[in-house]
Amino acid sequence: MNIARHFRDLDVYQGGMNLVMRISEISKNFPKEERFALTDQIRRSSRSVCANLAEAWRKRRYRAAFVLKLNDAETEAGESQVHIEIALRHGYIDQQEFKELDDAYEKVQSQIINMIDHADRWVIKPRRNRNAA
Numbered sequence: 001m002n003i004a005r006h007f008r009d010l011d012v013y014q015g016g017m018n019l020v021m022r023i024s025e026i027s028k029n030f031p032k033e034e035r036f037a038l039t040d041q042i043r044r045s046s047r048s049v050c051a052n053l054a055e056a057w058r059k060r061r062y063r064a065a066f067v068l069k070l071n072d073a074e075t076e077a078g079e080s081q082v083h084i085e086i087a088l089r090h091g092y093i094d095q096q097e098f099k100e101l102d103d104a105y106e107k108v109q110s111q112i113i114n115m116i117d118h119a120d121r122w123v124i125k126p127r128r129n130r131n132a133a
Helices: 011-027 032-060 063-090 097-119
Strands: none
Touching: 011 032, 011 063, 011 097, 032 063, 032 097, 063 097
């Protein structure tokens, strides 16, 4: 098992970033009238998954803060799933694209939940002060 030294080393972050790039490319073809609605929303929520993962990584000294940011990442992934379903129902993406994106978000959410369930493996343990009384 490789030890992650940076949030970019995490498989879940890499999967999330791949989704950001796919969503960005796909949403370029959404109608202009969706620019300030669906297009902006799906791009924002997909990016927030990765942003919250990065924030969680930086909060590993505090278990509760770490888990809270992971929960935020999971929530944003769920929001992204809703937006891709809306895109499907409007006919902006086809069933195959929807399934691939939805499955990829399910994987990301599963990885995040696994991190939450095993948060103690990720939290940075305080160093003991040898000079303390």
